[in-house]
Amino acid sequence: MEKIEYKAYEETVYKTQLKNRLNVYFIHKPGFSKSYVTISAPIGSINQAYKDDKGMTHMVPKGVAHFLEHKVFEKDGEDISKAFSMDEAQINAFTEHNQTTYLFSATNELIRNTQRLINMFFFPDFTDQGVEKEKNIIQEELNMYIDDPLYKQYHTLINNMYHSHPIKDDILGTASSIQSITKKDLKAMHEAYYQPEKANVVIISSANVKSVFEALENNVELPQPTALQPVDTLAEEPENIPKDLDTIILDVKKPSVLIGIKFIPVYDNALQRIKESLALSIFMDLTLGKSSDHYENLLQKGVINDTYGLELAYEKEYAYALIGSESSNPEAAYQALKEILRDIGAITIDPQDFERMKKQLLGNFMMGLDAQESLAHQFTDYIQNDVYFYDVLKIASDITLEEVQAQRHKFNMANISTLIGKPK
């Protein structure tokens, strides 16, 4: 067992490897009644193929990762969520573009619930009947999103920003791809991507770590090494965007503008990638965030409202930023934002603003440690990059003004796409 103490934050992380294969991280949180546990696999909607034992690549229908998320809960034809509930645990799961996470929060029986989660994750029991029954449920889930104008807007914009990258695909798949998914697809993708060596377990609890680790080591079973393997998803995606301006008619009352900026992510070096994403995030907050001159000017011009917001997604396989707001005059908002982005290369960051941002980062980081859910998810995201979340603050505080300032050159007008939303 490895123990790392973060004295400045009064937090401790323990790590073990079950059967020398499965990494388990334990964050000790004294005083909490609830334990929160996640296990994640490196498979998301962009993973649409596996390799067989001869190295041949097999494609599967879109939406398999998400379909798997629904069916992993099935064991011997029964849904095992009841067993969790009997032990005061509520389970859930979610699929992202590049990761699937299963989780529970429990107020009792931490060890038994964790064993059950790990067992469920590695040994689901798919049945043809169960797969067929799930199709309508997933179709209804898709219908719920299709009716959501915000989702439609996001999906259309991403499709205007990428040529052939699988991030264009809906996480749930399409109506026809969902129908075409078979038990065989699910089993193969499960075997290829749900491997102990590639999964991570994160436990956040007030329990005694030693007894938890010992019980798991003694009782957890792991699957045999598999013949099927994941396929690397580094897509051949040009740097530019296919469409710079588009309009969508939505069932809303107020028009809107959504701008997407495509970046080329750092692929090879995880630490460098984290640094880049932090520097970019700080740069955007300082120049375009709610305490920036630009935000105040846009509000004063009346071209945005308080729904205005920024978002940055920065992963190994893709990176983009979104800027959006409702707007009484979306064309004017678009023109104003375009000018800001065009001139962003000339922006100089005030050292005082930069220092303030560091205080903000520290406060935000500390307060974030109170929410077990977001802590577990952040921890999981960073562990994929071999970095402990608790070290991120140090990485962030080492970033220099010059490194942040250098981000201004990442904004290339040829990589910016705008979508104007108009009421019916």
Add this chain to the structure above:
Amino acid sequence: MEFKTTTIKDIPIHFVKTKQFKSMQIEVRFFDDLDADTVTARHLMLAMLKAKTQQYSTRKQLSKHLESLYDTHLSAQSMKLGKKHINQFVLTFPNPKYTQQSLLDAVIDLLDEILFNPAFDQTTLDEEKQFLHDYFAAEYANKTRYAAKRYYEHMYKGHPYNVNALGVETNITDVGLEDIKLAYSNMINNNPVLISVSGDFDEKDLVSKLSELPFSQGKALPKDLFIRHDFKTLNDVKETMELSQDRLFMAIKSDIYFKDDDYFILNVFNALFGEGSEAMLFQEVRENQSLAYYIHSSYAPFSSLITVVSGMDDKNIEKAKAIIKEILSNIQSGHFDEEALELAKKHRISLLKKSYDNIRSLSLKGLRNALFDVPFDEQRQLEAYQAVSKRDIMRVAQKLRIVFSYVLGSDDHGKD
């Protein structure tokens, strides 16, 4: 975790002292009647207090100041609790032991500035009025939210709580600066106040700092918060809109209110019936019949209504309605096993235990303690859940009546 109460100028303050969190929280609540004539100005006034102050005279300056206080978060919300309207201000900030500078004085100064040094001007009022118009317009964009709004409009027609805590849309335009100033003066001078503090702090130090704020002499907190309303059975309503999925809402009348004898039993009933993924509704409608992705029921203890919410293809709506009725009737006649009841109790117990892990919900417990004399600790509630029997559930279920169903969905002929 330690729960204590005291007063400053007769204003009740409750402290939740715990080392569990890295953050601290100070919350100030002002209570008034929920009144359609005044609520719009009252909400806009709150929004303006949050936007800027005399010292931080632009939105940007106030945002920058909050960032410099280690990302101190300011929330200002209008809420309703039964027939009362609450203006609630919350400052959440990292415990100063994790920051290099003493933060507490600065945070209390900021609270002082926000509450007692307002900067009311026409430009900000116009902006906030526009934001509020936009907020109401955006209710239409999210179809589940819009369906919920329509459902409540039908269900609560003529009900005294039928006032949005954020205001009346058609009154926004008429609100002027004078109305804002009047609403402010009323809040500061006439409203009962409750202060809550949660986290790891020095109580004496905090009391002395809070005593320096120019609060008016405290008034007694409201005790009579809800009205018992006899919900009548309404004709079912379907409203049409081009949708991929119909939204279904059903209202069940219980006549059981917060703190009534059957309150805990009804909560366990709701867990058995529709609250979580082990509930009978979810198991039948989603797991067995694959009709919907989601279905759940929620119990509102200040209005006594239980509302069932789901979304599905229009051809399945009638089938789902029939299942919901059948499940209710099965519970009324005792057609459910002890295991399901056990699961429902565990669900409630687990939710209760978890609610002590969140700094916001600790403050809500303090509120309930102050207004309803509900004990802060969980023991009594745990015992109440554990004591619920099958017979109790049947007895309470037999009081329930489905009084309304609402569907927002496609025209029956609009789909292939």
